[in-house]
Amino acid sequence: MARCLRPLCAVLALASSALALSNVCADIEKLISPASAVYYPNDTSAHYAADVAHWAASSSQVAACSVEPGTAVDVSKILKLIGRTRTPFAVRGAGHTMNLGWSSTTGVHIAMKRFASVQYNADSQTVDIGAGLRWDDVYAALAPFGVNVVGGRVNGVGVAGFTLGGGFSYKTNQYGLTVDTVVAYELVKPNGAIVNVTECSEPDLFFGLKGGMNNFGIVTRFTLKTHPQSQVWGGLIAYVGQEPAVSAAVAKFSATSTDPKAAILPSYNFVQGQLAISHFVFYDGPTPPPGLFDDFLAIPSVVQDVSTRSFLSLVQSGHSEVYAGHRGAFHSLCLLAYTPAMMAAIANETNFWGAKLAPSGASFISYAVEPFLPSLYTHNPDGTPTAFPFARTDPGLLPLNLYYAWAPPGTVGGPDGTFHAAMKASVAHLLRVAAADGQDVARAPLYPNYVLADTPLERVYGRNLPRLRAIRRRVDPHRVMGLAGGLKF
Ligand SMILES: Cc1cc2nc3c(=O)[nH]c(=O)nc-3n(C[C@H](O)[C@H](O)[C@H](O)COP(=O)(O)OP(=O)(O)OC[C@H]3O[C@@H](n4cnc5c(N)ncnc54)[C@H](O)[C@@H]3O)c2cc1C
Ligand SMILES: *[C@@H]1O[C@H](CO)[C@@H](O)[C@H](O)[C@H]1NC(C)=O
Numbered sequence: 399m400a401r402c403l404r405p406l407c408a409v410l411a412l413a414s415s416a417l418a419l420s421n422v423c424a425d426i427e428k429l430i431s432p433a434s435a436v437y438y439p440n441d442t443s444a445h446y447a448a449d450v451a452h453w454a455a456s457s458s459q460v461a462a463c464s465v466e467p468g469t470a471v472d473v474s475k476i477l478k479l480i481g482r483t484r485t486p487f488a489v490r491g492a493g494h495t496m497n498l499g500w501s502s503t504t505g506v507h508i509a510m511k512r513f514a515s516v517q518y519n520a521d522s523q524t525v526d527i528g529a530g531l532r533w534d535d536v537y538a539a540l541a542p543f544g545v546n547v548v549g550g551r552v553n554g555v556g557v558a559g560f561t562l563g564g565g566f567s568y569k570t571n572q573y574g575l576t577v578d579t580v581v582a583y584e585l586v587k588p589n590g591a592i593v594n595v596t597e598c599s600e601p602d603l604f605f606g607l608k609g610g611m612n613n614f615g616i617v618t619r620f621t622l623k624t625h626p627q628s629q630v631w632g633g634l635i636a637y638v639g640q641e642p643a644v645s646a647a648v649a650k651f652s653a654t655s656t657d658p659k660a661a662i663l664p665s666y667n668f669v670q671g672q673l674a675i676s677h678f679v680f681y682d683g684p685t686p687p688p689g690l691f692d693d694f695l696a697i698p699s700v701v702q703d704v705s706t707r708s709f710l711s712l713v714q715s716g717h718s719e720v721y722a723g724h725r726g727a728f729h730s731l732c733l734l735a736y737t738p739a740m741m742a743a744i745a746n747e748t749n750f751w752g753a754k755l756a757p758s759g760a761s762f763i764s765y766a767v768e769p770f771l772p773s774l775y776t777h778n779p780d781g782t783p784t785a786f787p788f789a790r791t792d793p794g795l796l797p798l799n800l801y802y803a804w805a806p807p808g809t810v811g812g813p814d815g816t817f818h819a820a821m822k823a824s825v826a827h828l829l830r831v832a833a834a835d836g837q838d839v840a841r842a843p844l845y846p847n848y849v850l851a852d853t854p855l856e857r858v859y860g861r862n863l864p865r866l867r868a869i870r871r872r873v874d875p876h877r878v879m880g881l882a883g884g885l886k887f
């Protein structure tokens with residue numbers, strides 16, 4: 399008898415939590431102003447589907463309802479209700495996280511898309527950006543003013559998650575991470591208070607929001623510094639069968655380039671049974687200095703979409719939509735230098751795991767090499783510390799981002815565990831190669847926007863963790879933001 403009761407209890411518990419959730423959704427409908435709306439899975443207007451969708455299929459869940467708040471006051475009402483009823487929820491910017499549950503939920507899904515205004519303030523050289531926007535929208539809105547911000551490098555990526563994690567940009571060599579350029583956050587705190595957080599108003603919280611992800615509330619607006627923006631030079635070069643020459647050129651560029659306006663982003667990809675390199679070159683000006691990119695231009699390529707163009711056009715040459723809808727994951731490590739030995743190991747990892755994971759349905763096995771200047775972390779104003787990165791050493795630690803994709807659209811589910819385990823094995827191998835290469839990076843901070851969900855908090859936040867936990871205890875004593883997924887302090 400006791401054995402039979404257990405499943406019955408489970409079914410009843412499930413039914414009662416579904417009922418509780420639908421009550422919360424209905425209560426939200428009653429609370430909010432006409433600027434906001436609630437949608438259910440039965441929605442035929444496509445709002446619900448767009449709200450819960452993610453760039454990677456593996457990051458999506460079926461939420462009880464999606465809510466599109468249109469005002470900070472409505473966000474506050476929603477968050478207070480969620481806290482009171484202990485309802486699982488998610489906050490989504492543009493849905494580009496690779497981790498399930500970080501901006502998805504089976505509870506109340508808050509889609510920020512109605513926070514969509516871009517307000518340029520010429521006097522203060524800043525811009526107010528709604529938390530529901532993608533970088534593409536921001537670049538387009540700022541272009542007429544001849545200014546720009548430190549933001550995403552390929553099309554479609556959201557401002558909110560990117561900025562809350564740190565933000566590596568084509569402009570990072572000049573101005574630092576996106577967090578180094580934030581001057582204010584409009585924040586709905588876990589207790590529902592709506593505040594502008596600045597260095598002066600709440601230095602602790604300002605520090606925490608600079609890399610601390612969704613631990614401290616829901617951001618409705620980011621105020622970023624702007625910089626003058628001319629036309630830029632660059633775009634995509636794709637190589638097949640040229641790995642030794644490209645690796646040599648990348649290692650040389652990485653060791654010798656000192657021009658902060660120059661950036662490269664080569665990705666080593668195993669696709670359709672072979673190694674291909676998609677290489678982005680960027681110069682923040684209409685023409686690069688003579689010689690800087692000649693090595694890359696001289697290697698025979700299969701695509702060369704390089705020109706003088708608008709910043710937005712360059713970002714859109716990234717074509718990130720190609721792998722949208724596949725299942726996928728990111729994972730990463732940091733290096734002190736992209737040496738020839740590391741480049742060889744990265745090429746070997748790409749080939750090794752590409753071939754090994756093909757039978758499991760791999761569609762794209764990729765290693766994105768990010769050789770910023772060693773000074774990339776020296777641009778934080780007045781040396782203000784930020785939640786990420788916890789170490790601002792010079793030479794700075796350079797991220798290497800693994801992106802594996804599998805189970806393309808049309809397939810159901812996928813062996814996610816196989817791919818996550820392979821990524822961990824690959825990172826462990828690359829750390830051994832780095833150690834043998836004289837690079838002491840086993841404890842280097844990992845970028846929160848590039849890690850698998852089960853990465854220990856210490857590996858991401860290191861010695862900042864006690865301070866972040868203390869801020870969390872003060873700002874969110876009842877762990878309301880713990881009802882949403884993510885790295886939790
Ligand atoms: C194709 C692609 C290219 C990328 N390129 C880069 C790159 O060049 N540089 C780089 O640094 N990163 C890059 N990333 C990583 C990127 O920073 C993360 O994917 C980031 O999560 C994107 O933000 P989002 O708003 O789209 O994410 P979402 O999935 O919407 O959100 C991510 C996290 O932020 C939280 N969040 C979102 N909105 C809010 C809010 N308003 N208040 C509080 N919490 C919120 C969510 O709860 C979630 O935990 C890239 C990712 C992809 C898929
Ligand atoms: C859709 O689902 C919601 C919540 O269950 C319900 O209130 C609403 O009546 C449904 N709408 C339609 C058109 O079925």
Ligand SMILES: *[C@@H]1O[C@H](CO)[C@@H](O)[C@H](O)[C@H]1NC(C)=O
Binds near residue numbers: 584592593594
């Ligand atoms: C935050 O600052 C902006 C710009 O100065 C202002 O418009 C807004 O009302 C402020 N919000 C709050 C909650 O004080």
Ligand SMILES: *[C@@H]1O[C@H](CO)[C@@H](O)[C@H](O)[C@H]1NC(C)=O
Binds near residue numbers: 746824
């Ligand atoms: C290639 O990578 C695999 C997997 O990490 C590793 O076992 C192997 O030793 C590497 N080979 C070389 C030549 O580096």
